[in-house]
């Protein structure tokens with residue numbers, strides 16, 4: 001019986017052992033499954049981290065230093081393993097041995113697991129302080145390897161970092177190539193532009209040269225035609241002289257046309273720009289000497305017996321007296337003209353002996369006063385026996401030298417000042433006429449010629465309506481207006497070769513009848529103030545200039561001027 005009991009015990013013991021072993025095997029299986037599952041999760045995490053790494057190549061160093069969110073996942077996994085361990089502790093209390101055995105197996109299995117695969121976990125679990133310590137050491141010592149976490153090492157092992165580096169290098173070299181290409185393109189573009197500019201400049205210069213030549217040819221043609229026209233129309237020329245700006249402030253409303261020496265541009269008060277032509281425009285930059293050179297050809301024809309009239313027309317203050325008299329140190333046309341007549345007469349002196357007489361009168365309120373006589377006697381106009389107009393009783397001085405001319409003109413100027421005071425008039429309220437007679441007598445034939453040069457500084461042309469004039473001033477203004485208007489009518493009639501010339505309507509035209517009629521040469525210099533505040537007066541002066549410049553068109557057609565102008569136009573420049 002006892003033997004049977006022992007056998008039963010033994011059998012029972014074996015059964016228990018088998019059951020424990022079976023349980024143990026099952027546990028091992030479960031542990032392995034858990035381990036595999038853990039590994040799978042770990043691998044998935046690793047894949048996620050690798051993906052993240054690819055997207056964050058620039059932050060690789062940060063990742064290597066262990067700041068990746070992958071750690072959080074791994075910590076959770078490890079936590080799970082610990083929970084599993086605790087589960088083992090909750091096994092049935094009824095079999096402590098089994099529990100101990102199980103615990104031992106579990107411990108052994110866990111140890112085996114850790115030893116087998118997770119050596120690296122050790123480093124993963126290294127404390128932050130430890131890691132930073134090692135990291136600091138690694139940065140100072142090149143020999144020690146940094147404690148790369150498992151995932152980083154796996155990436156390095158996989159060659160992904162190398163791959164990424166290679167890609168980065170390729171990208172860098174492509175970028176360098178692109179940069180070089182951009183530099184080459186820029187250089188090529190600069191060279192191309194420089195060549196293009198040179199080509200354009202040379203083409204433009206050629207084109208411009210041809211245009212200038214054509215322009216000059218046109219100008220020359222125009223000048224010739226104009227002279228032809230002036231001769232046809234009785235040698236009457238109209239010039240504009242623009243006075244320089246006297247005030248620094250204000251806009252310049254009148255300028256010479258940049259493209260045309262014979263025209264001016266006027267900026268009207270409303271902002272409109274108008275253009276006006278004349279026989280010549282004397283710009284602000286011309287000196288007194290240069291102005292005289294422009295008019296001197298007309299003056300010297302006096303020596304040959306021609307009558308010449310030069311009028312300075314314009315509103316008060318626009319420079320008429322400056323042009324005719326000028327300052328003592330820089331004299332105007334009057335003095336220069338008479339001195340030139342002297343010089344030319346001296347040069348021509350031979351069989352013909354020349355003498356030059358000078359008189360100077362003023363027409364104020366239709367009365368003529370002798371400015372070379374200090375008593376300022378009034379002078380009348382008479383028709384002489386030779387059919388010439390004379391001013392009997394007026395002083396006529398034969399001038400003998402340039403100095404003498406200056407002296408005589410100066411005394412006339414002084415008397416003019418007295419006249420202004422006596423008549424209570426400013427200089428612009430009267431017309432001042434310097435009359436020069438050039439007599440030539442041929443000692444052999446006895447023939448004589450007389451040419452008259454009339455240099456007229458007209459009264460200011462401003463309108464009565466704009467001056468609010470009354471009484472004496474109104475009377476003066478009316479007389480001035482009338483005489484200027486009559487002068488305009490006479491010049492226009494002469495220019496248009498009208499049958500009746502209205503000389504007799506005022507003292508000024510009466511006095512100058514013999515000088516304006518016939519083969520005479522007349523020049524009207526219309527003076528213009530450039531300042532915009534004088535633009536109304538200037539426009540009125542321009543209107544006067546345009547009125548006296550009018551030419552009968554039927555006459556032009558008869559002369560065939562337009563036809564010839566068209567025929568000889570130079571060729572267009574080639575593009």
Ligand SMILES: Nc1ncnc2c1ncn2[C@@H]1O[C@H](COP(=O)(O)OP(=O)(O)OP(=O)(O)O)[C@@H](O)[C@H]1O
Nearest residue numbers: 243244315316317318319320321322323427428460
């Ligand atoms: N071309 C010029 N260059 C420099 N100053 C000038 C010029 N023309 C005129 N002036 C100056 O302008 C002012 C007026 O000129 P000026 O007396 O000759 O005008 P005006 O038309 O004769 O006037 P008025 O009709 O009142 O006699 C003067 O001070 C003169 O010196």
